[in-house]
Amino acid sequence: MSRETEMHICLGSSCFSRGNKDVVIFIRDYLKKNHLEDKVIFKGGRCMGHCSNGPNLMINEVIKEGVTISKIEAILDQELVKFK
Numbered sequence: 001m002s003r004e005t006e007m008h009i010c011l012g013s014s015c016f017s018r019g020n021k022d023v024v025i026f027i028r029d030y031l032k033k034n035h036l037e038d039k040v041i042f043k044g045g046r047c048m049g050h051c052s053n054g055p056n057l058m059i060n061e062v063i064k065e066g067v068t069i070s071k072i073e074a075i076l077d078q079e080l081v082k083f084k
C-alpha cells in the first residue's frame with residue numbers, strides 16, 4: 001500500500017518551547033490508534049521560518065501554524081479523513 005500523506009513537524013527550538021513534543025506524542029498515538037502508520041509518513045523537520053507562530057506542522061508541503069495540543073486532533077481528523 002502506498003503512503004499518500006507526508007507530515008513533518010518542526011523540531012526547532014522555538015517550536016519545542018511552544019510544545020511540539022506533546023504534539024509529536026499525540027500524532028504518533030493517533031496514527032497508531034487509527035491504523036494509519038502505513039499510509040502517513042511522519043517525520044521531524046527543520047525550522048520552517050515561522051518560529052513565532054509555532055508549533056508548526058507541514059502536511060504535504062502546506063504549513064499549519066499554531067498546532068497546539070488542543071488543535072491537533074481536529075487538524076488530523078480533517079486532513080486524514082480520506083483514509084478513514
Ligand code: FES
Binds near residue numbers: 010051
Ligand atoms: S523553530 Fe519551528 S518554525 Fe522555526
